[in-house]
Amino acid sequence: xxxxxxxxxxxxxxxxxxxxxxxxxxxxxxxxxxxxxxxxxxxxxxxxxxxxxxxxxxxxxxxxxxxxxxxxxxxxxxxxxxxxxxxxxxxxxxxxxxxxxxxxxxxxxxxxxxxxxxxxxxxxxxxxxxxxxxxxxxxxxxxxxxxxxxxxxxxxxxxxxxxxxxxxxxxxxxxxxxxxxxxxxxxxxx
Numbered sequence: 001x002x003x004x005x006x007x008x009x010x011x012x013x014x015x016x017x018x019x020x021x022x023x024x025x026x027x028x029x030x031x032x033x034x035x036x037x038x039x040x041x042x043x044x045x046x047x048x049x050x051x052x053x054x055x056x057x058x059x060x061x062x063x064x065x066x067x068x069x070x071x072x073x074x075x076x077x078x079x080x081x082x083x084x085x086x087x088x089x090x091x092x093x094x095x096x097x098x099x100x101x102x103x104x105x106x107x108x109x110x111x112x113x114x115x116x117x118x119x120x121x122x123x124x125x126x127x128x129x130x131x132x133x134x135x136x137x138x139x140x141x142x143x144x145x146x147x148x149x150x151x152x153x154x155x156x157x158x159x160x161x162x163x164x165x166x167x168x169x170x171x172x173x174x175x176x177x178x179x180x181x182x183x184x185x186x187x188x189x190x
Contacts, residue, residue, distance in 0.1 A: 010144050011133060013158030017086055020153035021079070026125050032075050033099045033125075033176050041100075049106035049170075057096040059114050066116055072097050076178070083121040083180045087155040094121065094180040102129075102177070107170035110134065112162070117181040120156040124148040127173035135164045 021029065038051035055076065058069040072080065076097055084091045096117065102108075110132075113120050131154070133144040146154065148168070156166070 013160035118184040125176040
């Protein structure tokens with residue numbers, strides 16, 4: 001779990017690793033993302049600046065429905081296995097992959113991942129960024145921040161996943177990410 005300068009954990013349910021992938025793997029992953037059928041993110045009729053592609057399962061924010069989509073491509077299989085091992089999950093637990101390219105000026109607003117998903121494992125590529133975290137308290141918000149270095153990964157579970165929102169402010173350089181998710185036991189499609 002990441003800690004501040006005094007060794008205090010940033011947040012229960014948040015784990016990080018700075019080197020889930022090697023720097024020489026990063027360029028190949030970026031090229032694979034850029035070769036994927038990326039399209040602008042859509043949310044209730046609004047089009048975002050970030051480009052995305054989903055595999056396994058896709059949540060449609062215009063219809064508020066979850067549906068199956070194309071299976072994960074073969075090039076994601078080894079990375080999915082590493083992400084699952086990092087999160088202490090079985091390889092088959094990670095059922096959804098989301099590829100994102102954040103061009104300069106693109107970010108992602110405050111949100112929690114959809115409740116159908118449980119574990120969230122993200123891998124950062126390209127420019128470094130900072131994930132902002134917040135939760136509502138009596139007088140506003142309690143806030144934390146988490147550096148997202150290239151080739152590193154984070155795992156949101158438990159309190160960090162369900163009790164906090166997260167966002168990434170727009171940055172001036174291109175950044176890519178790969179996010180894997182598992183279903184909650186109660187929401188798992190049958």
